[in-house]
Amino acid sequence: MSAPAQTEVHRPVGSRRWNAGRVSRVTVMLVVAAMFVIPIVGFIAMAFRSQEGVAAGTDGWLGLQGMSWDNVVFSWSQLTGFGPGGGGLFQRWIMNSLILAIAGGLLALIAAIPAGYAMARLRFRSRKFWLFATLLAMVMPNTVLVIPLFLEVNAIGAVGQLWPVAVIMGFFPFGVYLSYIHFMTTMPPELVEAARIDGLGEIAIFFRVGLPISKQAVALVAFFSFVANWTNFFLPLALLTSNQQNKTISIGIQELIGASPLFNATVAAGLDVKLYMPQLALATVISMLPLLLVFLGAQRFLIRGQTVGAVKG
Structure with a gap:
């Protein structure tokens, strides 16, 4: 009498196990991505900060706490005023x-x-x-x-x-x-x-x-x-x-x-x-x-x- 056939369990695509190798690879990728993303976020946030907050260092991590649209308006007025004869x-x-x-x-x-x-x-x-x-x-x-x-x-x-x-x-x-x-x-x-x-x-x-x-x-x-x-x-x-x-x-x-x-x-x-x-x-x-x-x-x-x-x- 033949043995009953074993049914093979198919895992859905994308349901791979989180073993140590996969966790380490994802961690390394996240660290590398953070090394690129964090400076960019900080640089963009700098455009929304004031010079006083930058000098005092009171704007928090990456300067996100000191972000304000009023600071952008002031910085834009400084840029447009640059140059002889009223700027432009x-x-x-x-x-x-x-x-x-x-x-x-x-x-x-x-x-x-x-x-x-x-x-x-x-x-x-x-x-x-x-x-x-x-x-x-x-x-x-x-x-x-x-x-x-x-x-x-x-x-x-x-x-x-x-x-x-x-x-x-x-x-x-x-x-x-x-x-x-x-x-x-x-x-x-x-x-x-x-x-x-x-x-x-x-x-x-x-x-x-x-x-x-x-x-x-x-x-x-x-x-x-x-x-x-x-x-x-x-x-x-x-x-x-x-x-x-x-x-x-x-x-x-x-x-x-x-x-x-x-x-x-x-x-x-x-x-x-x-x-x-x-x-x-x-x-x-x-x-x-x-x-x-x-x-x-x-x-x-x-x-x-x-x-x-x-x-x-």
Whole structure:
């Protein structure tokens, strides 16, 4: 007589036992996460505190007890009052950064998407050379190009103006490479050949076939170019420092730090506006908001774009 079959008990997915190994791994991850999260929370809380509370140290752990919207209003009034003639420099720097980031991003899109398509699907002799040149320009440090670019802009007498910086920011080889990978993996060569047989020219193939399937590539190039342009420091520092009104927020934060009594008491002594840690923290948080908004707006396309190049279809 055969033994009765034993029924196997299946635990539901996610009901793993909390053994010592799992507890230790979760603990380590929580500790590492706290090491990153706690400084960020404290920094954001600093923008809501007053200088008196910071100096006295009475705002509690991370300064959460001293947070107040009135402190933000006061810090904002200090930031907007910074600069000669009643202030307004901080708002001007934010606007300049928006202009350069958007204009440079648009130019990067106009140049990168067609260039990536051309290297992926067109037939020409120097294709491999231009691909190699794109990779070389992509890995080249930006600091290496600052001095040659300054000499070229200075030769046309445009130092201190925004438009040459926007044009230079439109040179985005990483976007070209992203577009190249996108068209190589998502646009079969048979589709291009069929369009050619139907009598479409190369420009018509790009606009009628290639461009409609490149939404993820457009989102990736737009996002990364905006971030690169917004956070660019050395190029605006070399080309825009001669004009105080045309500086960007990346340089402006340095100006605010240099005008703070915490770092430069000599310069700050001649200013009506005094910038301390709450004001500097608020300026930094405001400078990060456009990046956060762009990321949230493009998040859906960025998540889909992560698979670009993973599967050839």
